[in-house]
Amino acid sequence: MIRFAVIGHKAVTEPTFTLNDMPGAAGRMDIMCRCINTSFFLSHDMRRNVECFLILKGGETEKTLVFSGETIRSLNPDERSAGAIIKKGLGTDAGDTFKKAADGIRIRAGGLKELLAEYPFAVLDENGTDIREAESLPENFLLSDHMNFTEEEEELIKDLPRYSVGPRVLHADHTITVLLNEFDRREAGRKEADRVEA
Numbered sequence: 001m002i003r004f005a006v007i008g009h010k011a012v013t014e015p016t017f018t019l020n021d022m023p024g025a026a027g028r029m030d031i032m033c034r035c036i037n038t039s040f041f042l043s044h045d046m047r048r049n050v051e052c053f054l055i056l057k058g059g060e061t062e063k064t065l066v067f068s069g070e071t072i073r074s075l076n077p078d079e080r081s082a083g084a085i086i087k088k089g090l091g092t093d094a095g096d097t098f099k100k101a102a103d104g105i106r107i108r109a110g111g112l113k114e115l116l117a118e119y120p121f122a123v124l125d126e127n128g129t130d131i132r133e134a135e136s137l138p139e140n141f142l143l144s145d146h147m148n149f150t151e152e153e154e155e156l157i158k159d160l161p162r163y164s165v166g167p168r169v170l171h172a173d174h175t176i177t178v179l180l181n182e183f184d185r186r187e188a189g190r191k192e193a194d195r196v197e198a
């Protein structure tokens with residue numbers, strides 16, 4: 001399973017936002033939607049081996065939504081579709097443990113600290129180890145939205161490994177695309193090696 005966690009520093013945590021203003025009043029929820037889409041959509045297919053966590057920090061209490069490629073049903077490849085599912089997720093009461101909000105979507109109260117205690121994340125950072133140079137890749141990756149990680153977040157992640165997808169600073173969703181492409185290439189390489197060997 002490949003996991004992404006994206007921090008939405010201003011992304012709202014109540015379902016009252018309008019799909020017509022996701023970049024504004026919803027606190028750059030459009031970035032969260034694009035990260036969802038790029039995590040899962042192939043042309044006429046979906047990546048079933050991916051989970052994407054959205055850590056929403058723009059409300060009174062932090063909330064985390066997780067989308068699972070294995071079980072997600074009603075997601076279409078446009079931002080409004082992802083936004084509508086986020087709204088639905090946020091309409092479900094968030095407790096201390098993940099609770100189903102819809103097929104393939106769960107929600108809980110809490111954010112980065114809780115998630116770091118559960119998975120060994122690596123940080124995606126343009127100054128990290130080049131993914132093309134890495135012999136093997138980890139499976140859990142943390143990204144920020146349009147903002148830098150806060151001081152508090154940096155303190156939590158200071159000892160984690162960091163990986164770069166290239167020398168330029170990309171948008172978070174584009175970073176996910178480039179990283180998944182590297183996974184695809186490695187998988188295709190392994191299959192070709194097995195075919196030659198057989």
Ligand SMILES: C[S@@+](CC[C@H](N)C(=O)[O-])C[C@H]1O[C@@H](n2cnc3c(N)ncnc32)[C@H](O)[C@@H]1O
Nearest residue numbers: 124125126143144146164165166168169170172
């Ligand atoms: C738009 S960038 C964040 C903004 C940036 N910190 C700034 O204000 O200059 C979104 C996120 O994508 C990831 N990212 C962007 N470019 C990357 C790269 N070349 N390699 C790895 N991760 C990258 C990082 O996790 C980053 O926090």
